[in-house]
Amino acid sequence: MESGTSGKIELEEIxxxxxxxxxxxGGVILLDTREPHEHSAAHIDGCLLIPPAxxxxxxxxxxxxxxxxxxxxxxxxxRSELAARQMIELGYEDVANMTGGIAEWQQRGFPVxxxxxxxxxxxxxxxxxxLLPEVGADGQVRMLESKALLLGAGGLGAPTxxxxxxxxxxxxxxxxxxxxxxxxLQRQVIHDTARIGQPKTASARQTIEGLNPDVDVVEYxxxxxxxxxxxxxxxxxxxxxxxxxxxxxxxxxDASVRLGKPVVSASILGxxxxxxxxxxxxxxxxxxxxxxPPPPELAPSCSANGVLGVMAGVxxxxxxxxxxxxxxxxxxxxxxxxxxxxxxxxxxxxxxxxRDPDCPVCGAGAPEIEDLGKFPDYEAFCGxxxxx
Amino acid sequence: MxxxxxxxxLRQHTGGESELELEGASVGAVLEALVSGFPDTRPQxxxxxxxxxxxxxxxxxxEDVRVLDGLETAVGETDTxxxxxxxxxx
Numbered sequence: 001m002e003s004g005t006s007g008k009i010e011l012e013e014i015x016x017x018x019x020x021x022x023x024x025x026g027g028v029i030l031l032d033t034r035e036p037h038e039h040s041a042a043h044i045d046g047c048l049l050i051p052p053a054x055x056x057x058x059x060x061x062x063x064x065x066x067x068x069x070x071x072x073x074x075x076x077x078x079r080s081e082l083a084a085r086q087m088i089e090l091g092y093e094d095v096a097n098m099t100g101g102i103a104e105w106q107q108r109g110f111p112v113x114x115x116x117x118x119x120x121x122x123x124x125x126x127x128x129x130x131l132l133p134e135v136g137a138d139g140q141v142r143m144l145e146s147k148a149l150l151l152g153a154g155g156l157g158a159p160t161x162x163x164x165x166x167x168x169x170x171x172x173x174x175x176x177x178x179x180x181x182x183x184x185l186q187r188q189v190i191h192d193t194a195r196i197g198q199p200k201t202a203s204a205r206q207t208i209e210g211l212n213p214d215v216d217v218v219e220y221x222x223x224x225x226x227x228x229x230x231x232x233x234x235x236x237x238x239x240x241x242x243x244x245x246x247x248x249x250x251x252x253x254d255a256s257v258r259l260g261k262p263v264v265s266a267s268i269l270g271x272x273x274x275x276x277x278x279x280x281x282x283x284x285x286x287x288x289x290x291x292x293p294p295p296p297e298l299a300p301s302c303s304a305n306g307v308l309g310v311m312a313g314v315x316x317x318x319x320x321x322x323x324x325x326x327x328x329x330x331x332x333x334x335x336x337x338x339x340x341x342x343x344x345x346x347x348x349x350x351x352x353x354x355r356d357p358d359c360p361v362c363g364a365g366a367p368e369i370e371d372l373g374k375f376p377d378y379e380a381f382c383g384x385x386x387x388x
Numbered sequence: 389m390x391x392x393x394x395x396x397x398l399r400q401h402t403g404g405e406s407e408l409e410l411e412g413a414s415v416g417a418v419l420e421a422l423v424s425g426f427p428d429t430r431p432q433x434x435x436x437x438x439x440x441x442x443x444x445x446x447x448x449x450x451e452d453v454r455v456l457d458g459l460e461t462a463v464g465e466t467d468t469x470x471x472x473x474x475x476x477x478x
Contacts, residue, residue: 156478242478249476267475270396274475290474294443298397298432302477305396340472351450351472 155312156242187309247378253286283335401428416459
């Protein structure tokens with residue numbers, strides 16, 4: 001930041017290939033200093049936007065940390081050079097101008113995001129998301145391209161599916177072999193009275209398609225088992241576990257660890273709920289938390305014990321929130337944390353969950369997996385739990 | 389006296405109580421006070437070898453006692469011991 005003889009401040013110029021390396025390795029704030037219509041047409045993923053005339057006024061608000069590494073770009077490098085100099089005058093310590101701008105970037109065939117990927121209808125439908133800096137048009141495109149699999153279209157799956165569909169998660173798979181029963185409707189808000197007797201997956205599809213035509217619904221009218229689990233979950237980015245039985249929960253855990261798939265897991269009973277997010281390698285798995293299932297008398301089902309309908313909504317929406325954070329890569333997912341909700345006292349409690357070094361599935365000593373088709377007998381392991 | 393939180397599935401054995409104040413300098417001693425006061429909770433918490441059942445998670449405040457000193461973990465006056473079973477309701 002020395003003044004040269006010309007009176008101009010020295011400015012670091014960075015070629016597009018080095019800028020790309022820096023951006024990909026993280027820890028860099030990327031700033032687009034063009035007009036919004038140029039940004040919409042094509043921009044580099046993850047950048048902030050401040051139009052040239054607003055840099056001096058807005059940059060401190062958008063980039064409060066003056067010691068942060070910032071790479072500035074525009075169409076060809078002229079406007080961003082001006083912006084970078086303004087920032088240095090404001091006290092920013094580590095600013096570089098990307099030489100040649102996005103024109104050079106695109107000429108080299110480097111990837112850009114185009115909001116043209118969103119139709120005018122979508123820009124309107126998701127406008128409240130797009131307004132959020134954490135989501136934006138890029139995030140909305142990412143949601144539309146993402147795939148979430150729901151285990152169960154029941155108490156938890158119903159509210160999760162509704163809000164994920166409304167949010168524009170582009171593909172929603174639903175695994176459920178049950179039909180809609182009148183006793184479901186106290187909490188399973190995706191179904192309705194006229195659909196009693198219909199398969200839950202078909203009923204859920206009808207509601208989702210009515211809510212948001214952008215969503216592809218994939219129905220799996222089956223129970224997850226050792227023969228189909230890898231094929232079914234393999235096609236998805238995030239799995240949402242709202243299963244009503246232990247064998248399915250352990251099977252899903254073991255398969256998701258094998259495939260490296262994140263699982264947002266919740267359970268409900270009575271007035272109580274639990275939720276955690278299991279991301280293989282980043283945090284513990286379900287078996288680290290619960291090494292073995294309780295005997296049936298200690299783990300009654302909702303059909304035997306009862307459950308407050310609202311509980312399913314609260315916990316299901318916490319799951320939807322986790323899915324969206326995982327898809328967008330924002331916030332702090334519940335990795336290594338178990339959140340308990342007690343509806344009667346309206347109390348949230350957070351417990352820590354550690355990776356178990358001796359975990360038979362994700363621990364250091366876990367056997368190398370060679371035969372992906374083989375799973376233990378979960379019904380026997382779970383000692384008589386078969387679900388409700 | 390430590391606060392002990394009783395999960396819903398055990399409340400039928402504690403006269404419906406969801407929270408108890410119990411004496412004990414360690415997690416094991418607090419749980420012993422629980423099962424001597426409410427004997428029907430014993431088979432749910434402990435195996436025949438007097439070890440904590442593997443399917444029962446016990447936390448001291450926010451930490452699983454398995455990563456602390458297990459039943460030997462010291463318990464202070466202001467600590468909370470929570471018994472937490474897995475649930476599968478969905």
